Amino acid sequence: MIRAPAFLSGLGRFYIGLVLVFLYLPLVIMAAMSFNVSPFYQLPFEWTTEWYVALSDNDGLIAATLNSLEIAVMTTIIATILGTAASLALFRYDFAGKRVLQALLFPPIAIPWLISGTAMLIFFFGTGVGRGLHAILLGHVALALPYVIIVVSARLATFSKDLEDAAYSLGASAWQTTRKVTLPCIAPGIVAGGLFAFAVSFDQFVVSYFLATPGQTTLPVEIYAAIRKGFTPEINAVSTIIIVFSMSLMFVVSRFFRFGGDQ
Amino acid sequence: MARVEVQNVSLTFGVHKAVDDVSIAFEDGGFYALLGPSGSGKTTLLRMIAGFEFPDTGSIRIDGEAVENVPVNKRRIGMVFQNYALFPNMSVADNVAFGLEVRGEKGETLRREVADALDLVQLGALAKRRPHQLSGGQRQRVALARAIVTKPRVLLLDEPLSALDKALRTDMQVELKRIQREVGVTTIFVTHDQEEALSISDRIGILKDGRIVQEGAPEEIYDRPASEFAATFLGEANILSGTAENGRLRLDNGLAIDLPPEGGTVAGDFRCAIRPERVHLSALPDAATAGGQLQGVVKRRSFSGSLSTYVVDCGGKEIKSVVQRGGGTAIEIGRPVELRWNRDDLVMLPAA
């Protein structure tokens, strides 16, 4: 390309720097404050880890964290299996109405979570499914499915059907072909899809918020309740942990799957 | 190793007749080329023999067994794909072992058969490599080893050499032929490259619009093409069309030539073909000294190494002649020439 003059490209770099500051400054400040003595974020800064210690005594938050992890793991397993199976079907077979079926995968992403969440609340409540962790799991899998299918399908798009044909021509059954050729070849996509599903579930607030009950809640819902009751430095501490955890997870995803998102 | 028999097979995709009532037999141990332009149905026919597609009507027999409803993985065939389709998640040895493993073979037998197959294609040293670490020619050999290690009844090759550059392709043709002789497997080879088909196969089937237009030994098809399409698709040909009477053919531009002896009885609209290399040229001092079958004036000429191609204008009809470049001097453009050929080299074509 025609190289931008030095001052223009310098300006561009400076601009990106500003955008990154905007994106990261509040997070950095929050992390710093989680190590500050003053519970009202007063400066000067004095180092402490007491909020993290306090965190370890907060049974409510710890229970919610365990719930979040448990639901995220189960969402990952279920959404990855269902999503990979659906992606394979959409990749392998051609049939009338396929485009409509594919379009029907997107409502969980395209509809505001507020609406999905309240709709689930009404339906689960009305049908006796009820609220609680099982309801949250039902919702999270539905929200994560489209992401898994998008990521796995993107990987399948780079997979040549000839490889499956080759396996069949060598005498392999459909199952042997899937297990020994197709799945190993698209494994990076499946792993990335699974990690996406984990992130979607672990960070999900809106849908969980409507489906949680006092005893059966997730970490974001618990944090929201705490924020609305009033700031406490413990929230800073747990938020910092969440941010570090989520970002590390997505950093790993990006290693598996270039850029960590092609939706 | 088996005889493959295709009988009255048709397959329609929507309204498009991909394969239209094709019957052809592939004898045990033979090396067959299916030759045709893209869209002629040659790959579809191959995929039906393989078992990836199923004919709407007709039968396919391998070794006498009707297989038209048997899925590919039960047909005991071997196939080499255009882009080799080597499993990227497996080593060379694992690729070759795959077909044996899914049949339940294991241990020492499996290892020995894989090693033998790799030795046959001279790749024993690269057994541990991954496909992406191999050159195009090496991948080709692995694909071949993988296809034959299971001792298939028939080996199917779908344009296997088209991804290679020209020099490598020629080497691989020789290599492929050697391996096929050594293994003795009935081989069906799909290609759109007529030179490749001529040089490699025992027999050629030419396809057009889903039909077999001619089938026979390479020399036979080249020397006696059964249609204008066969004549022009397989090599080059001058097509002479006109009206036949009394053993002569009056061309559309008014000139006349002798028909071959067997053409004495034909009459009416008629076509003949003659290969450019069978048309001999000699320069005339001037246009008045007539001789040969036709006379004309050199219009264009081009060189390709050892050969010269002349285009001669014979009363408005262009005729091509290819001659060996010997010690003599070339004929200049604009020189009057006479064209001679052996009457037997003229091939009579059915009316279009």
Next chain:
Amino acid sequence: MTGKRRDSGLVKAMPLLLPAYAWLTLAIFLPLSAMVYFSLLTSMSPSGQSATLTLGNYATFFSDPLYATLLVRSLELGLIVTLVCVLIGFPAAYVLAKIFKGRAREAIFLLVILPFWSNSLVRVFSWSMVLREGGILDTALNAILPFKVTFDLMYSYPAVIIGLVHSYLPYMVLTCYLSLQAIDDALIEAARSLGASRFTTLRRVIAPLALPGVLAGSALIFIPVVGSFMEPRILGGHGGTLYGTVIEDQFTAVYNWPLGAALSFILLAVVLVILLVSAPVLRKAA
């Protein structure tokens, strides 16, 4: 493909597709249908025995101007946030796609996208430390400026906008980047070689080709922002009453679910209409 062949494709695909679609039916499609039904009930008796069907909840929306006002306010907020994201995100994506190269580009792109995959609630919360009086911005400004200023954006409309832009900006950078990256540099060179200035090249060549990315990003931002309730609650305080917070109230405070369902359904309808109206534009741009 013949009809027969396509049918057999569906038969083979069904066992693999069914679990995913069954799950979506249970967790998305049936709930949405239930919501429509619920929005037509007079009271929130789940069994529906004492409840009768009514359009009253929809009438409430139209009779009390508060709801329409809030809906307009939410749509306006969606528009503003989307616009700010375009203004900040497009140049950032452009710099990323056309100035940075190789590993630096990959690394910075990752940095921009990464926050998107961490908890949005926590990220919104983190702004409260920056924006409040005695917060970082206030302290920093007073340290630099010779005179005393009181800086307190917390619990204000601008705070809500800042928080939402922060939440959704990565979407815009992502979609713009993907379409900008797909533009062949040779096109830009060709425009320049024909005598176009940088600005003309941007306006006549780059912007039209990048439009699908801008529009996709806009849709991805506008839809959730219109339904946002958590961000206005945390950063907006009393000024943060929006259409989304009213819906939330119906479900968590007032317990008038039928009204909440009607309000949700109206929001869904408005979003769908906007998507349908813009669909031809989107398709043309793509």
